[in-house]
Amino acid sequence: MNEFDFIEALKTLSKNKDISLNLSDDAAVLNNYIISKDILIEDVHFIYRQNLDDIIFKAVTSNVSDIAAMGGTAKYIMAGFGLSQKIDKKKLIDSLKIALDFYNLDLIGGDTSYSDKFFISITIIGTKNKYLLKRSGAKAGDLICVSRPVGYAKKYLEEELSGKNENRHYRFTAETKLGEYLGNNEGVTSCTDISDGLGIDTTSIAIASNKKIFLLGENLSELSPDLPIDDVLSSGEEYALLFTVNPLYFDNLLKNAPKKFHVIGVVIEGEGAYLLSEKRYERLSKFGFTHKL
Amino acid sequence: MNEFDFIEALKTLSKNKDISLNLSDDAAVLNNYIISKDILIEDVHFIYRQNLDDIIFKAVTSNVSDIAAMGGTAKYIMAGFGLSQKIDKKKLIDSLKIALDFYNLDLIGGDTSYSDKFFISITIIGTKNKYLLKRSGAKAGDLICVSRPVGYAKKYLEEELSGKNENRHYRFTAETKLGEYLGNNEGVTSCTDISDGLGIDTTSIAIASNKKIFLLGENLSELSPDLPIDDVLSSGEEYALLFTVNPLYFDNLLKNAPKKFHVIGVVIEGEGAYLLSEKRYERLSKFGFTHKL
Numbered sequence: 001m002n003e004f005d006f007i008e009a010l011k012t013l014s015k016n017k018d019i020s021l022n023l024s025d026d027a028a029v030l031n032n033y034i035i036s037k038d039i040l041i042e043d044v045h046f047i048y049r050q051n052l053d054d055i056i057f058k059a060v061t062s063n064v065s066d067i068a069a070m071g072g073t074a075k076y077i078m079a080g081f082g083l084s085q086k087i088d089k090k091k092l093i094d095s096l097k098i099a100l101d102f103y104n105l106d107l108i109g110g111d112t113s114y115s116d117k118f119f120i121s122i123t124i125i126g127t128k129n130k131y132l133l134k135r136s137g138a139k140a141g142d143l144i145c146v147s148r149p150v151g152y153a154k155k156y157l158e159e160e161l162s163g164k165n166e167n168r169h170y171r172f173t174a175e176t177k178l179g180e181y182l183g184n185n186e187g188v189t190s191c192t193d194i195s196d197g198l199g200i201d202t203t204s205i206a207i208a209s210n211k212k213i214f215l216l217g218e219n220l221s222e223l224s225p226d227l228p229i230d231d232v233l234s235s236g237e238e239y240a241l242l243f244t245v246n247p248l249y250f251d252n253l254l255k256n257a258p259k260k261f262h263v264i265g266v267v268i269e270g271e272g273a274y275l276l277s278e279k280r281y282e283r284l285s286k287f288g289f290t291h292k293l
Numbered sequence: 294m295n296e297f298d299f300i301e302a303l304k305t306l307s308k309n310k311d312i313s314l315n316l317s318d319d320a321a322v323l324n325n326y327i328i329s330k331d332i333l334i335e336d337v338h339f340i341y342r343q344n345l346d347d348i349i350f351k352a353v354t355s356n357v358s359d360i361a362a363m364g365g366t367a368k369y370i371m372a373g374f375g376l377s378q379k380i381d382k383k384k385l386i387d388s389l390k391i392a393l394d395f396y397n398l399d400l401i402g403g404d405t406s407y408s409d410k411f412f413i414s415i416t417i418i419g420t421k422n423k424y425l426l427k428r429s430g431a432k433a434g435d436l437i438c439v440s441r442p443v444g445y446a447k448k449y450l451e452e453e454l455s456g457k458n459e460n461r462h463y464r465f466t467a468e469t470k471l472g473e474y475l476g477n478n479e480g481v482t483s484c485t486d487i488s489d490g491l492g493i494d495t496t497s498i499a500i501a502s503n504k505k506i507f508l509l510g511e512n513l514s515e516l517s518p519d520l521p522i523d524d525v526l527s528s529g530e531e532y533a534l535l536f537t538v539n540p541l542y543f544d545n546l547l548k549n550a551p552k553k554f555h556v557i558g559v560v561i562e563g564e565g566a567y568l569l570s571e572k573r574y575e576r577l578s579k580f581g582f583t584h585k586l
Contacts, residue, residue: 001382006405009386010372013393013400019369020401028371028402030326030418037371037416039404076312078321078330079303080414089294093302100306107306108313109321111332112299121373121414123330125323 024208025134026066026192027126034126036066042084042118046170047160052088052095054170058237059120060099062195065174065239067126069193071133071183074176076125077105082115103176129183133191138209138244142189142267147175147241147259150198151227154235175241177258182241185256187249194238197288201242202265203273209244212270215284217277219264233275233287317501318427319359319485320419327419329359335377335411339463340453345381345388347463351530352413353392355488358467358532360419362486364426364476367469370398371416375408396469422476426484431502431537435482435560440468440534440552443491444520447528468534470551475534478549480542487533490581492526494535495558496566502537505563508577510570512557526568526580 001009007023014020020028027036040059042048048055060077067074079096083089100107105124138144156169175193182188190209194201198215206213217229224232244267245253254261265276273284294302300316307313313321320329333352335341341348353370360367372389376382393400398417431437449462468486475481483502487494491508499506510522517525537560538546547554558569566577 003405006382006386009383010389010400010403013386013390015399016401019399023400023402028369030369030401033323033326035371035402035416035418037373037402037404037414039373039375039406039414041375041406041408043409044407076321076323078328078416080330080332082332082334082412089299090302093299093306096303097306106308106312107303107316108309108323109316109328109330110303111330112296113332113334114337115334115410115412116336117409119375119408119412121330121332123328123371123416125328 021134026069029128029132032128034067034070034072034128035123036063037123038063040120048118051167052091053098054167056095056120057099058170059122060103061172061174061239063122063124064103064176065193067124068175068179069133069191069241071129071131071179071188071191072126073129073180074103074105074124074126076108078108078123079110080121081112082117082119083112084115084118087118129180131183131188133183133188133243135190135192135205135208137190138205138211138267139189139246140211140267140269141247142244143247143250143263144202144213144215144242144244144265144267145261146264147178147261149223150194150238150240151224151232151235153238154231155227172237172239174239178241181258182243185253187246187253189244189246191241191243194240194242195236197234197236198242199233199284199287201288203285205242205244206271206273210271212268213265213273214268214276215265217275217280223262230287233284236289314427319362322421322425325421327360327363327365327421328416329356330416331356333413341411344460345384346391347460349388349413350392351463352415353396354465354467354532356415356417357396357469358486360417361468361472362426362484362534364422364424364472364481364484365419366422366473367396367398367417367419369401369418371401372403373414374405375410375412376405377408377411380411422473424476424481426476426481426536428483428485428498428501430483431498431504431560432482432539433504433560433562434540435537436540436543436556437495437506437508437535437537437558437560438554439557440471440554442516443487443531443533444517444525444528446531447524448520462530465530465532467532471534471554474551475536478546480539480546482537482539484534484536487531487535488529490527490529491535492577492580494581496578498535498537499564499566503564505561506558506566507561507569508558510568510573516555523580526577529582
């Protein structure tokens with residue numbers, strides 16, 4: 001059973017699709033609350049090299065980003081730790097405090113246990129803003145936008161894996177302010193964060209919205225001029241926001257936004273997500289991180 | 294840093310004590326919701342022997358029990374899995390379905406990943422009933438009660454560890470109906486579930502309530518006549534409810550309860566929790582399961 005089939009089978013255990021969003025979005029929604037849960041495991045998601053600040057920051061970022069992707073405001077955290085002998089618990093508390101202060105989160109619960117491999121299991125609870133953003137909702141004619149240049153997470157990770165003492169890929173931040181803004185303003189039709197890669201995540205919006213999406217190669221190259229476009233499309237764990245905007249609202253939305261964002265493509269009738277440039281026309285679903293499971 | 298100091302340090306990261314209950318209770322409380330998070334790890338909390346039904350049932354029970362201990366009703370579950378190669382994912386779905394059906398839970402989210410050791414990280418969300426039950430609140434003169442005879446979880450676990458193909462210690466059930474009843478009726482002054490052992494859990498009520506508690510040896514022996522009293526006091530993961538009742542409400546509470554429960558001691562002014570019998574007078578804090586962390 002591959003990951004896809006496993007998730008399809010899990011969906012049969014979800015009765016109330018209004019809450020679970022059919023396990024197809026970044027988080028679950030319970031009345032006014034948005035809840036996300038994520039696991040990070042040593043030697044699967046990170047390499048432990050005494051870099052607790054980095055690891056904890058990334059674990060928290062990954063969950064906060066899920067709340068931002070739904071236009072919510074992250075507020076509470078429950079932290080579960082599987083702690084191996086080598087983890088300095090005092091240092092762990094300090095690292096957790098840094099991440100919680102950065103994102104203004106309040107610790108409200110959790111669990112710890114001994115474990116051979118270090119792992120982190122986080123539940124983040126946020127509150128909804130005016131609009132709940134989902135992957136579904138993109139309409140023909142919408143513009144698809146990204147909150148910042150992407151592709152660098154992959155580059156920095158490769159630098160770490162090649163043995164350089166490189167921690168930049170742990171330090172990407174969740175787009176908390178922009179997520180909150182998008183959840184409070186009219187005209188945003190769908191949203192997700194880039195966790196698996198721009199190619200796969202764009203495809204997920206196209207599928208959920210039942211629309212066709214073109215990403216424009218020239219726009220992407222302009223944003224990340226020093227990176228091959230294949231890397232831009234396949235770089236995961238970026239935590240940039242990817243969202244579609246009704247063009248009638250675009251100017252106003254951009255003008256008042258807490259940060260600049262960038263148009264990288266268009267939504268039309270049809271299905272599938274494609275890279276479109278002068279020289280290429282390719283399915284986007286092949287670009288991105290497919291889980292090992 | 295031992296477990297106690299670690300949890301004390303974590304408390305400094307909890308700002309809103311109304312929500313976290315200072316990390317001192319069985320779950321956190323967010324408006325109308327009660328949220329509990331628990332991790333179970335292979336070779337720490339269970340031994341994997343193809344017994345997925347048992348393991349998943351126990352993992353879910355442990356979390357549902359936390360909600361019952363607060364007088365709430367468990368409703369939603371987010372399931373995180375660290376899956377090693379040997380886990381049959383189809384079987385895992387079936388096992389999860391059995392547990393969710395048993396407790397009438399709706400799956401609303403989660404996360405899965407590859408992991409060397411199998412582990413389960415569960416977040417359960419319940420709703421509050423009329424009264425929120427905490428460990429604090431016991432008053433002098435209250436009766437302390439247990440929802441069923443205890444001590445057998447330890448006995449069954451030892452049978453498994455001695456090599457018998459014994460799974461009974463996985464099959465204890467959470468007291469969902471009684472928990473809901475206690476949360477809806479007047480006179481219950483404190484409550485927890487027996488997860489670390491009757492001795493330690495009674496002590497936790499005494500400390501949180503700033504009162505002294507006597508457990509009566511003769512009452513305990515009558516309930517579990519075939520077990521040594523030391524085992525009755527130290528058997529963990531029982532998931533029975535342990536609660537104190539204002540004696541003015543006792544008769545009425547017992548008469549209408551969905552199941553019989555049993556008086557095992559009294560609350561008086563003072564501090565500490567003690568076993569009191571014809572032959573013994575001992576501190577209860579030494580009886581129970583202290584975590585390896």
